Amino acid sequence: MKRLLFTTLALAFASTLAAVETVWLDTLDLQSLHQSWGHPQINRSMREKPLTIAGQVYERGLGTHATSTFRILLNRGTERFTASVGLDDAAGTDGSVVFQVLADGKRVYSSGAMKRGQAAKLVDVDLRGVRTLQLLVTDAGDGITNDHGNWADARFTVSGAKPIAYVVPPEAPYLLTPKAGPAPRINGPLVYGARPGHPFLYRIPTQGTRPMMFVAAGLPATLKLDPTTGIITGLTPPRGEYALTLTAKNGAGQATRPLKLVSGDTLSLTPQMGWNHWYAHYNRVTDVMMREAADILLRTGMAEVGYDYVNIDDCWMNAEADAKRKPDPLRIGPFRDAAGRLRPNQHFPDMKGLADYIHARGLKAGLYTSPGPKTCAGFAGAYQHEADDARLFAEWGFDFLKYDWCTYGTLVTKPTPLDEMQKPYRLMGDLLRQQPRDMVFNLCQYGMGDVWQWGAEIGGQSWRTAGDLGFELDRIFEVALKNIEHRDWQKPGAWNDPDYLQIGYVGNARGEGLPEPCNLTPTEQYSFMSLWSLMSSPLFFSGDLAKLDDFTLNVLCNPDVIAVNQDPLGQCARVVKLDDEVFLLVKDLADGTKAVGLCNAREAPVTVTAKWTDVGVSGKQAVRDLWRQKELGTFATEFKSEVRRRGVVMIKVGAP
Ligand code: GLA
Secondary structure, three states, rough: OHHHHHHHHHHHHHHHHHHHHHEEEHHOOHHHHHOOOOOOOOOOOOOOOOEEOOOOEEEEEEEEEEEEEEEEOOOOOEEEEEEEEEOOOOOOOOOOEEEEEOOOOOOEEEEEOOEEOOOOOEEEEOOOOOEEEEEEEEOOOOOOOOEEEEEEEEEEEEEEOEEOOOOHHHHHOOOOOOOOOOOEEOOOOEEEEEOOOOEEEEEOOOOOOOOEEEEEOOOOOOOEOOOOOEEEEEEOOOEEEEEEEEEEEEEEEEEEEEEEEEOOOOOOOOOOEEEEHHHHHHHHOHHHHHHHHHHHHHHOOOHOOOOOOOOOOOOOOEEOOOOOOOOOOEOOOEEOOOOEEEOOOOOOHHHHHHHHHHHHHEEEEEEEEOOOEEEEOOOOOOOOOHHHHHHHHHHOOOOEEEEEOOOOOHOOOOOOOOHHHHHHHHHHHHHHEEEEEEEEEEEEEOOOHHHHHOOOOOOOOOEOOOOOOHHHHHHHHHHHHHHOHHHHHHHHHHHEEOOOOOOOEEEOOOOOOOEOOOOOOOHHHHHHHHHHOOOOEEEEEOOHHHHOHHHHHHOOOOOOHHHHHHHOOOOOOOEEEEEEEEEEEEEOOOOOEEEEEEEOOOOOOEEEEEEEHHHHOOOOOEEEEEOOOEEEEEEOOOEEEEEEEEEEEEEEEEOO
């Protein structure tokens, strides 16, 4: 008996020993490794040389580029993961990255910021019982230039199921937003800020069959409404609050909605909405495209749910001839005329005409420049011509300026003291305020110097809180959670901006190639819109308007979801963490109800429970499904729902 037991144990031990094997990271299928630049390299660096970290050469491993994400299914079969990580010696000097390992969504390793020349760090993590693994290389917060991160000598010790690269399950598009009916539905903000005595323009966003008749009761004498288009123009009345009642009527019915007009200093009392050309057209943008954009916003109904800014990004000015960047010849020319006046390039023959065209449709026009001598894409910047340019933009009739940082960095000391960082924004903020028209000011300096703490004070209405989201599209949940860290600074007229909605057809973030379907699943695209709405983030769609399909419009144009974004309180939702990758977003709304997002950042569906104690309510509560625009009944203590892989279920809790 004893002998038998011994033999059995010995056999079992031997079979365990035999089962332990090494699986090299570089043998996995790399199709699902997403990175922001180039392609992952097997057993060599991004520069196609031997993997080398601080002089040490490694035979095996992966050469990747930040931001990179590699999802791997371990299915509880792996014991350890080990690797030597660091920046490759062949990268330029200014790279810096952070290597992270996430086990079932929980961070189990972080290298901290690493620079080139720094000795490799050893990763050695226990992965027993872990289902999914993520290997991340992030940009350490300073952009992705030269971020060549190596996972050298990277291997799994495996005793069960072998690790396999995770491939996102395909998902067919599905429509959540019900079709708008024929009767009028007035959308748009409930409160609108403008400065006294300035030109006023507001188009009442209204769904429903045309023709339609509009009435605006309580309209001050300085304003007039075109009853057929619903466009209000004139001059903003003297300082004060004006309670308007808007009515829209057609053959199918009638709708009424209040609008509080606040004549004062604060613009953008609710987050800006519109379209920006960048992530669709980059340096291919033209005047024709911008005019078409205005028409498409009207034709598709996007304008009827509130998208009203039509914003040109970079590349509308002139660039110098440049052998490396090879700008389009029609975009090469002198930056300014003899009098110092900025010259748009030949694709923009009539900037005033363009702004007029957009205004004639009741929409607003925006543009972009940089405080440096050149913009990020190498076009004329505003440096030393700030006052002339601000005046010119106002003269042309623009309503919005995005002000980047690029090339200004070459003019300042490093590390840059806060007042130097603020200086160009303070200057432009003052100049814009002095113009005889309302011009919204968006600070695009990627969150430097904790801009959310001072952006409003120097005249901004919104500021980017991070780098370009185009490089991190598969991390929208993580980007949102980072943005929410600054929620306390956000208020009406002062918005944290985590960058544009990049859904539908978008281009590669490096500006190469024509727009293609983005690589987010339909659920992730709904999540994008849900997260941005719950955060009260500016809603700028930056995909290709010419390729809008029913699905993308369905995601962009749900008035119930947009109403959460445009809520007058302007609150950014707070996070209630339920586990590492599952959380609630809870947002107070002006009518006393709460908008709640049941958020699942996991790779698999999960049931998420919103307990009333977490939501901050008690007793029976009415629940409305905001995407489906459907009442779900009343619930005594909690609301539970299955949430798809990387999905968000959005509900409204409480009467009315
Ligand atoms: C920076 C900004 C982008 C875009 C480009 C234009 O990268 O962050 O949003 O404006 O510049 O070159």
